[in-house]
Amino acid sequence: MKRAEKTYIQRITSRIRSFRYSWKPFYRHCGLNRFDHPVHANANVPTIDARIAISHANRFLFVRIPKCANTTILSTLWLCENGMSPEDLASLPAQEQKKMMRKQNMMQLFSRPSELSSSAAQTVLKKYCKAVIVRNPFSRAASAYLHKFRNGNAAQKFGLPSNLSFAGFCDYLRDGGLHDDIHWMPQSHICPLPPGTMDFIGKMENLAIDLPRLTNIVYGRSATIFTRQHHTTQANNHLRELYGTHEKRRVAELYAEDFTCFGYQPDKLS
Template sequence: MMRRHWLLVGACGWVLLVLVFASKFINFGFRMPDDYGGRPELLNWTFPSIKTVKPLPEQLVQKAASQSSPAVTQLFSIQSSGGLAEVELSDWHSVTVQRLQLLSSICRNSSLWNLTHTPLRKFVLDRIFVCDKYKILFCQTPKVGNTQWKKVLIVLNGKFSKVEDIPENVVHDHERNGLPRLSSMSDAEITERLHTYFKFFIVRDPFERLISAFKDKFVKNPRFEPWYKHNIAPAIIRKYRKSHQDTGESAGLHFEDFVRYLGDEPGRQHLDQQFGNHIIHWLTYTELCAPCDISYDVVGHHETLELDAPYILKAAGIADLVSYPTIPPGITRYNRTKMEHYFSGISKRDIRRLYARYQGDFSLFGYHRPDFLFD
């Protein structure tokens, strides 16, 4: 009887050893729908610890390439439920420096000059929000999580004590949120701030950003902005839909119509004048923030926001004062399946025209041309 007992104990021990050994080679996944309504993607709850080693460039580019990412700067896959694995912020500084070096290099490329430079007119200065107390300028770029950054600045300006306390309807109400725009200041004040304040903005894969803008403004329209569906969409349909049998509001704007409108240079300019500032959701980053004409300190990427957000807070000297709101797992990941789905019915000619419009954004921020859409 005693012998059988010890044999059972021994067998259990071997089973435990086998399980421990196997767990080192097996990741247990959980399927979770992505934030944009595409197919569910596999998110791994286990993620190896990352410790970057300087010098970084070749290692980081290889890491990005191994993940089949369209962005050179999308360096780490967003896979853990609790956020990214630990990375030293001092190491992430090397990544941000590389981004600025690439930006500077492309800005000097004369062949892309018209796509990368813009005058510092009032329209650009309207996009830049000011926090004088901590000497920060933030240029908002729609569809990259800029609402959360505005909440951070609202707290810093003292309007609310915590980002969680800020009502959503206040964030975008520029009469109530306590965020002054750079355009509201004198020329001397603007110049001083542009030269002395910490300046940053966030970018995202240009085509994914367009898909997000299309869904938000013409499909979901969550903020009850009726002009997108009732004024802008019908105007685009009338001019760009090949078949005009169903041009009424009930038919709705198709992504194909949207792409054809965006790629029509210079034919869309008359419509853009008619639409006014509502077009900011699909303007280029050059048109919005003038990255070649303003010397920004950090350019964050939506795809690596889990690392960029804490780095920006630390670089701006405000990490101990405010936190960036929690980022839902997987929400910032690049989604090739979604990209293929939206562009599946669009002609290669229209895709080429669209890319020509946003080529400056792809080049300035290291995003690869999506060749899989052109094949």
């Protein structure tokens, strides 16, 4: 099978799968099945579904945003869900710790929206605490570029030059790539509910305060943050290097909803 034919089949398969997900009860109730919704239109519903953690025991829904201290946040919530502290984890053999703390294993403790019945979906949407922690779009876009392009192989995956500049990355987003990968997809689109209806919106820039505040709400205790830095890019140290007038204007335009919804200023890099 030729590469172009394979890619076409994969694209069709992805759209069919996304369409099926979008009509599951949770996504019908929250409106993600609308044809004009960017996530539905770009066949990203299964990708979004995999990033949402629901705890029925503690009655909360958390949206995991990539490039927003995602691993640290998930690890901290997972420890709380298990009634453990970082000290409890440290007392276990290293190999057991490693196995337990794989993202796939941690996520097994939580439910996904696609698994919910209609009545359960309505209960989650009406009665559970719905939370998300977000990041300044300037630093998040920079982090995605550094992780996936400068230090990764995304350029090959998307048929772009191997030495793609950040300006080139911004142009690629403008030319249709904005929803190609969840690591740079707008945060307001990853969130399955309108941001204004979320019960808790924290910020990565204020994580030391906001994450314990969230655990106090859902677990009744301010948890110690369990820091895990997978694929850290130190993006804030590269902002002046990456952003000129062109790049700043492009990101401000592409992520306008994020700036508005989450209270970031499109005229300030940090």
